[in-house]
Amino acid sequence: MTDIDDLNGDYYTLSKTPSPPPQRTLRQRLVGTWRLEAYIAYPTPSSRFQRATFPMTKNVTGLIMYTPDGYMSAHMLIPGQMSFKRGEGEEPQWAEAGKRSFSYAGPYYITDEGMGREEILRHTFQVCNLPGWLGDVQVRTWKFEEDDNVLVLGSEEPTEIRGDQRIPVLKWRRVVDNSNGSPPAPMPHIKVSGPGEP
Numbered sequence: 001m002t003d004i005d006d007l008n009g010d011y012y013t014l015s016k017t018p019s020p021p022p023q024r025t026l027r028q029r030l031v032g033t034w035r036l037e038a039y040i041a042y043p044t045p046s047s048r049f050q051r052a053t054f055p056m057t058k059n060v061t062g063l064i065m066y067t068p069d070g071y072m073s074a075h076m077l078i079p080g081q082m083s084f085k086r087g088e089g090e091e092p093q094w095a096e097a098g099k100r101s102f103s104y105a106g107p108y109y110i111t112d113e114g115m116g117r118e119e120i121l122r123h124t125f126q127v128c129n130l131p132g133w134l135g136d137v138q139v140r141t142w143k144f145e146e147d148d149n150v151l152v153l154g155s156e157e158p159t160e161i162r163g164d165q166r167i168p169v170l171k172w173r174r175v176v177d178n179s180n181g182s183p184p185a186p187m188p189h190i191k192v193s194g195p196g197e198p
Contacts, residue, residue: 025110025119026110026119026121026142027066027068027110029144029148030066030108030121030151031066031067031068032065032066032174032175032177033063033064033065033174033175033178034063034064034065034151034172034173034174034175035061035062035063035172035173035175036060036061036062036063036064036076036170036171036172037150037171037172037173038058038169038170038171039054039055039056039060039062039076039168039169039170039171040052040053040054040168040169040170040171041053041054041055041159041161041166041167041168041169042166042167042168042169043164043166043167044158044165044166044167046165047164047165047166048164049164053161053166055161055162055166055168056076056078056102057078059078059079059080060076060077060078060079061076061077061079062074062075062076062077063075063175064153064172066108070107070108070109071105071106071107071108072105072106072107072108072123073103073104073105073106073127074102074103074104074105074123075101075102075103076101076102076103077100077101078100078101079100080100081093081096081097081100098129101129102129102130103127103128103129104123104125104127104128104129104130104133105126105127105128106123106124106125106126106127107124107126108121108122108123108124109121109122109124110122120139121139121140121141121142122137122138122139122140123137123138123140124136124137124138125137125138138155138156139155139156139157140153140154140155140156141153141154141155141156142154148174149173149174150171150172150173150174151171151172151173151174152169152170152171152172153169153170153172154167154168154169154170155167155168
């Protein structure tokens with residue numbers, strides 16, 4: 001006859017497994033500021049040129065910010081333009097400045113649309129330096145890399161870039177928390193003189 005007490009021995013005790021940490025929501029993972037590392041446009045089967053291109057050059061810089069209260073802004077710039085102060089630039093200089101930058105801002109939305117469509121991210125264009133995009137709502141594909149330190153955004157549909165249908169992919173890296181940072185020293189003013197000028 002089996003001793004019932006034996007059933008309570010170590011042999012029958014299940015080891016405790018640690019519970020996995022709760023999954024963070026997309027909003028929790030997005031909130032913060034990210035610096036642009038790369039903006040690459042990949043060809044579609046119908047693209048005229050079957051190679052990756054860089055719509056704003058390989059040197060493009062930028063920031064994208066997501067706030068906890070549901071707003072975002074994105075700013076991208078091609079560096080290298082000669083400096084001029086507000087009120088001093090001629091029309092061609094302002095036109096070049098416009099061609100070198102792209103910015104927009106507005107509310108962002110995250111919705112759960114069922115199996116296979118969980119946490120859809122949408123950007124809205126409440127403010128934009130391209131007038132034709134004002135009022136747009138665009139779906140952004142997303143994925144995280146490097147333990148959520150890199151955010152990769154794309155478009156759900158191919159986008160027309162310089163007359164060609166392409167798939168844009170933007171890679172952003174989370175920046176260091178600046179909430180306790182100190183302001184930098186003022187930039188020195190450097191005068192650039194031409195021939196015959198002091």
